[in-house]
Amino acid sequence: MSRASVLETARDTAPSGLAAETLAEALRRDIVEGRLAPGAPLRQEELALRFGTSRIPVREALRALQAEGLINYSPNRGATVTIVSDAEIQEMLEVRIALECHALRLAVPNAADADIAAARAILAEYDTAPDPAKWSAMNWAFHWALYLPCECRRLLDAIERNFKHFNAAARRKISTVAGKERPQREHHRLLDLVQKGRTEEAVALLTEHIRDTQRSIRAVARGR
Template sequence: MKLETIDVRQSASAADLVFEALRKAIIEGALAGGEHLRQDHIAQMFNTSRIPVREALKRLEQDGLVTNERYKGTVVAELSTAEVEEIFEFRALIESEVIRLAVPRLDARRLDEARGHLEDFAGEADPSLWGTINRNFHYSLYAASERPYHLQIVRSSLDRVDRYLRAQLTLTDGMRRARQEHEAIFDACARGDADEAARLTRAHILDASRSLTAFLENRRR
């Protein structure tokens, strides 16, 4: 008898699971900036020893999501307003270029997918889901760029500021503006106007940045 060789999805290691869970918690804001991540505590939560936890923390540190001081421990990274601003400036540069590359490669399927996220975004009442839908919308367009490295960097830079971006969407009128801007971006993509899509994406990110830094400065005062 000959069986199909099934590509058994190799189960993730404990370290991978811990890493993904912590990453998600940080970018969603479930873990606040400055919060102390105790190895022991996390290990108990995941029913493992501290070893996989430590590997996960090292990976998070490499991504800039946490910082570690020897013998003191690991805390969720906090960004200054200047740092947030710089990362948004960076995103504006990369993401506008990525969408410029994506537009000529967009097909009907992807456009439909993006339109779906657009509608989800407009129809979703629960603010805790806006951040994820926002990401999905942009990614569904960016994916067409066929630039895996660029997309990885986009993901990494967005990870760092996602907590702040979610706050901005929720706590200001960011959601309303984002919706309008998304529609304009989508229209430019549907028309095949890459330069306009790039220009609008850049403006969209810088708009969010201005709104967010104003909000942060207010908060801190």
């Protein structure tokens, strides 16, 4: 993304005079949703000007995003949006297995008809979506619908934080590599198992579902 584009993004997506927390959330949203591309520079003085604030809350916001792994800082280049490597994607997928499988194990006994219906509606839309750019958002919405009945807020927060480490570029890579046909078959099977209350089979399938994505990314890396 060009310098001008970074400034336009900041101006268009945040009100003036922001506190550090709100400013960090505005930048976090732009990174996760792809409006700030991997490698894009984040200059304090320019962001302060466009956000209508001093450099102090900008500095605090960038420090918070650096702690989350969304921003890198170097003495030569300053702050830039993190470029997520294949190795980092593999690590994030390992975290997905640890967190999400536990959430699913807790959620299955609590899943109500309304939860199943909500997840099935997402899959129906996913089935007919031709645009790979939308698959990642639908995939997240489906999995989130499965985990919500776990009723463990701290666990759900951890899952959401890990998801946000996948910036838009990383999520597009995962969606493109994994494709749609196999993941969707597994999504439908997973939802059927949840509906039938077959907890351990659902957890085993979810584990393999994420492992398949890891293997696909490794295969593409070997091809390069």
